[in-house]
Amino acid sequence: MFKYCKKMEYPINIKNKDLKMAKNLLAQYGGPDGEWAAAMRYLNQRFSMPDERGKSLLTDIGTEEMNHVEMIAAMVEQLMQGATKRELDEAGLTANYVQHDHTLFPVDANGVPFTSAYIETTGDYIADLTSDMAAEQRARATYEHLMTLTKDPDVLGPLSFLRQREVVHFIRFKELKEYYEKNMNN
Amino acid sequence: MYNSTEKLFEPYQGFIRGNMFKNLYDGYGPVYDINPMNEQAELLTYLDMFEFAMIDIGLYLDVFPNDKEMVNLYNNLKSEKKKILDKYEKDYNSLSLDSDDLNKMPWDWNKNPWPWEG
Numbered sequence: 540m541f542k543y544c545k546k547m548e549y550p551i552n553i554k555n556k557d558l559k560m561a562k563n564l565l566a567q568y569g570g571p572d573g574e575w576a577a578a579m580r581y582l583n584q585r586f587s588m589p590d591e592r593g594k595s596l597l598t599d600i601g602t603e604e605m606n607h608v609e610m611i612a613a614m615v616e617q618l619m620q621g622a623t624k625r626e627l628d629e630a631g632l633t634a635n636y637v638q639h640d641h642t643l644f645p646v647d648a649n650g651v652p653f654t655s656a657y658i659e660t661t662g663d664y665i666a667d668l669t670s671d672m673a674a675e676q677r678a679r680a681t682y683e684h685l686m687t688l689t690k691d692p693d694v695l696g697p698l699s700f701l702r703q704r705e706v707v708h709f710i711r712f713k714e715l716k717e718y719y720e721k722n723m724n725n
Numbered sequence: 726m727y728n729s730t731e732k733l734f735e736p737y738q739g740f741i742r743g744n745m746f747k748n749l750y751d752g753y754g755p756v757y758d759i760n761p762m763n764e765q766a767e768l769l770t771y772l773d774m775f776e777f778a779m780i781d782i783g784l785y786l787d788v789f790p791n792d793k794e795m796v797n798l799y800n801n802l803k804s805e806k807k808k809i810l811d812k813y814e815k816d817y818n819s820l821s822l823d824s825d826d827l828n829k830m831p832w833d834w835n836k837n838p839w840p841w842e843g
Binding site (some may be wrong): 591 | 738741742743744746749750751752753754756757758759761762766769770772775776780781783784785787788789790791794818819820821822832834839840
């Protein structure tokens with residue numbers, strides 16, 4: 540059962556409009572290594588985890604990723620506040636305007652729609668955890684790319700936080716995989 | 726004061742880094758402070774930092790469920806979080822549908838601002 544808590548995991552307060560950065564951040568909304576994909580991947584994979592450690596870790600990381608979906612969405616919304624049609628056009632967001640007005644939609648930075656193929660579930664917990672470790676590393680790299688594209692501390696603070704969460708999640712998945720390799724008869 | 730161990734950052738330092746565990750911290754550029762714009766945002770930041778510490782230690786305990794020191798620490802953080810949550814909900818607005826402050830009129834849950842509104 541999921542319950543909403545009416546706050547962000549980490550506060551988002553962006554004062555300056557930046558449409559190019561809004562478009563770039565879509566990578567982590569509807570992209571292959573984005574937060575939507577991560578949340579759905581772990582919450583879907585948890586059913587095939589073989590013990591209490593795995594069921595709890597995948598549930599809790601999947602739940603935390605839902606917080607990150609909300610953070611990225613808030614960042615895109617705030618970066619797009621008050622944009623004119625001309626500004627959207629200049630930032631390459633005209634097509635987004637045509638289909639979604641000023642609001643966001645789960646696509647990546649190139650406008651490619653989200654697909655359930657990103658959810659990567661095999662039913663084999665070693666394969667899934669190995670894939671999850673790689674996904675966390677890809678997301679970390681994406682956050683580093685994003686961090687080189689802005690100087691705004693209102694954007695860098697949350698990106699730095701989100702990047703570090705990828706580091707921590709990678710380590711926990713790795714520890715769980717190593718525990719299973721040692722203790723389970725695969 | 727919350728850490729009987731040197732292994733962890735204090736809650737605020739861990740929160741702004743996105744990692745409570747000193748040995749796992751792997752930074753990229755500077756650490757960014759949170760700059761709350763008013764008293765409400767400041768109180769919410771205290772809540773955020775205790776909640777974050779619980780999330781991060783919770784993930785550790787999922788994989789290492791027999792660490793008594795960490796279970797104790799989790800419960801200390803939970804007590805601190807509860808005090809701040811009660812004060813925040815009393816002074817400002819309810820943060821969950823389980824809140825003790827939903828007996829006000831009009832219905833307190835739908836009060837602005839919503840989290841994405843900054």
